[in-house]
Amino acid sequence: MLKLENISMTVNNSNGLQREIIRDINIEFKPGKLYAITGPNGGGKTTLAKVIMGIYQHTTGHIYLNGEDISELGVTERARRGIAYAFQQPPRFKGLNVADLITIARPGIDGLGLRMKMRDVGLCPEDYLDRDMGPGLSGGEAKRIEIAQILSRDSIISIFDEPEAGVDLWTVQRLIGLIVQKYQDNPKSTAIIITHHENVLPICDEIIVLEEGVIKLRGSAVEIWPLIRDDIQCKMREQCRGEICYEL
Amino acid sequence: MNFKPVDMQLLDVISNIKSIPEGAINIRRDGEPVIRQSSPNIKIGTNADNNGLLVEINPGTRNESVHVPVIVTEAGFHDKVYNTFIVGEDADVTIIAGCGIHNDSHSDSGHDGIHEIIVKKGARMKYVEKHYGEGNGQGKRILNPTTNIILETGATAEMEMVQIKGVDDTVRITTAHIGDKANLKIMERLMTHGEQKAVSDVRLYIEGQGGSGQILSRSIGRDDSVQVFKAALVGKNECLGHVECDSIIMDQARIQSIPELIAESADAVLTHEAAIGKIAGEQLIKLMSLGMTEKDAIDTILEGFLR
Ligand SMILES: Nc1ncnc2c1ncn2[C@@H]1O[C@H](COP(=O)(O)OP(=O)(O)O)[C@@H](O)[C@H]1O
Numbered sequence: 001m002l003k004l005e006n007i008s009m010t011v012n013n014s015n016g017l018q019r020e021i022i023r024d025i026n027i028e029f030k031p032g033k034l035y036a037i038t039g040p041n042g043g044g045k046t047t048l049a050k051v052i053m054g055i056y057q058h059t060t061g062h063i064y065l066n067g068e069d070i071s072e073l074g075v076t077e078r079a080r081r082g083i084a085y086a087f088q089q090p091p092r093f094k095g096l097n098v099a100d101l102i103t104i105a106r107p108g109i110d111g112l113g114l115r116m117k118m119r120d121v122g123l124c125p126e127d128y129l130d131r132d133m134g135p136g137l138s139g140g141e142a143k144r145i146e147i148a149q150i151l152s153r154d155s156i157i158s159i160f161d162e163p164e165a166g167v168d169l170w171t172v173q174r175l176i177g178l179i180v181q182k183y184q185d186n187p188k189s190t191a192i193i194i195t196h197h198e199n200v201l202p203i204c205d206e207i208i209v210l211e212e213g214v215i216k217l218r219g220s221a222v223e224i225w226p227l228i229r230d231d232i233q234c235k236m237r238e239q240c241r242g243e244i245c246y247e248l
Numbered sequence: 249m250n251f252k253p254v255d256m257q258l259l260d261v262i263s264n265i266k267s268i269p270e271g272a273i274n275i276r277r278d279g280e281p282v283i284r285q286s287s288p289n290i291k292i293g294t295n296a297d298n299n300g301l302l303v304e305i306n307p308g309t310r311n312e313s314v315h316v317p318v319i320v321t322e323a324g325f326h327d328k329v330y331n332t333f334i335v336g337e338d339a340d341v342t343i344i345a346g347c348g349i350h351n352d353s354h355s356d357s358g359h360d361g362i363h364e365i366i367v368k369k370g371a372r373m374k375y376v377e378k379h380y381g382e383g384n385g386q387g388k389r390i391l392n393p394t395t396n397i398i399l400e401t402g403a404t405a406e407m408e409m410v411q412i413k414g415v416d417d418t419v420r421i422t423t424a425h426i427g428d429k430a431n432l433k434i435m436e437r438l439m440t441h442g443e444q445k446a447v448s449d450v451r452l453y454i455e456g457q458g459g460s461g462q463i464l465s466r467s468i469g470r471d472d473s474v475q476v477f478k479a480a481l482v483g484k485n486e487c488l489g490h491v492e493c494d495s496i497i498m499d500q501a502r503i504q505s506i507p508e509l510i511a512e513s514a515d516a517v518l519t520h521e522a523a524i525g526k527i528a529g530e531q532l533i534k535l536m537s538l539g540m541t542e543k544d545a546i547d548t549i550l551e552g553f554l555r
Pocket residue numbers: 011021039040041042043044045046047048
């Protein structure tokens with residue numbers, strides 16, 4: 001379905017030096033599967049997602065979508081061919097409201113559909129559909145609306161960049177449920193979730209650990225999860241000072 | 249009444265009039281009133297100096313509106329008018345003003361509207377004014393509105409002033425005096441293209457105790473256009489005032505934003521925010537990743553911003 005072949009991306013640092021942010025990535029994402037990409041901060045996860053979406057141009061290698069080389073295509077063309085990306089940090093828009101953005105994501109969606117998408121991400125449609133997408137929204141709200149856009153899109157490849165960030169546990173459970181239901185075993189689509197979440201990782205079909213721009217580990221969740229569990233759980237406890245995670 | 253298609257089109261753009269509405273209305277074309285009709289509660293007459301309108305809205309009038317659009321279609325015509333509006337005590341009304349110019353010629357045409365608005369005790373007023381220019385000639389389309397507004401005790405007014413497009417040169421001067429517990433909100437929306445110039449100078453004198461005033465401005469400067477925006481709040485009592493100027497700058501445009509706060513009372517609370525910037529790359533990329541072309545993404549962002 002989506003094949004990355006020898007993908008690397010180099011940037012010029014501020015001091016003029018070249019730096020390889022991701023290096024020699026080879027993955028084939030198959031239909032009906034749920035992939036998790038995890039690894040330390042700065043490991044290159046978001047960069048890889050942006051390379052797939054065409055936001056960053058990779059410097060070597062090729063990207064194939066259903067056999068077509070899409071390496072030279074821009075963001076709009078890749079979106080139209082079926083790639084969707086939920087931003088880690090969704091940008092704000094003064095003057096556009098929530099309904100506007102969902103309608104851009106899914107042209108022709110009706111009122112019923114809009115309300116359903118809001119409820120899917122745990123937001124009350126009456127309160128949110130008219131809300132301005134400007135700085136008045138909290139980070140967690142913006143994040144859920146971002147996810148709702150991608151869930152509206154019926155894409156071939158849907159990438160979610162840390163969907164759990166800023167979202168409460170109850171909603172995370174619900175989102176995971178939705179993603180599993182929508183993408184797992186669906187022969188027309190694939191979901192890639194960039195995540196550190198200990199509830200998400202074990203239920204994915206495959207886990208890819210990205211560290212310093214290279215794939216450090218990959219395999220089925222059954223193989224990989226036991227190897228990284230201690231690390232992830234420990235990290236989450238540090239992040240949240242232990243309180244929330246022990247309630248899980 | 250002999251309205252040409254060009255008249256009707258201008259009227260539609262500036263005041264959403266598709267046919268002549270019921271109720272109080274005055275349509276001025278090239279300096280002459282072509283339609284004037286009062287309603288039982290809203291009287292439209294000529295002022296004492298015979299150089300404009302006197303619009304008197306009876307106390308307690310509810311949910312009525314008055315249309316006073318101006319159109320200029322004669323090439324090279326320069327219109328000037330002095331209008332007075334008196335909104336009676338406890339009334340609740342909407343005034344729909346606006347000016348459209350059609351100029352295909354090589355000489356400049358324009359309109360200077362000098363408005364005096366008095367909102368009496370406890371009354372509410374909404375004022376909507378749209379400015380628009382069109383035509384293919386080299387002649388400029390010039391609009392210079394001056395508005396003085398007085399809000400008496402407990403009065404509330406909301407003013408929406410929009411310059412849609414096609415106005416080459418505009419100097420807008422707005423002055424307000426806000427009384428006890430009165431509240432004024434001014435919203436400006438402006439888009440300039442080509443070589444257009446726009447100046448807006450708003451001064452709110454918040455004089456009464458518990459008065460409040462807000463100026464919210466959104467503008468987009470494109471091509472080689474120039475905008476200057478001055479917004480001053482003078483707090484003379486225990487009051488609240490806020491100015492917000494937000495602009496998107498594109499191409500070779502220039503935008504100058506000058507907020508000014510003057511407190512003449514220790515109980516005045518005055519704040520301002522001003523921001524000028526181009527469309528954020530992230531916003532474009534986000535909309536493109538939902539399948540939009542870059543051009544559609546820009547249009548969507550700009551349209552939303554001025555909505
Ligand atoms: N456009 C860019 N230019 C230069 N450096 C970048 C750019 N984008 C990301 N980086 C750097 O690449 C590394 C990987 O970043 P990122 O992909 O955001 O990591 P992750 O999502 O795994 O936390 C970081 O060191 C980051 O600073």
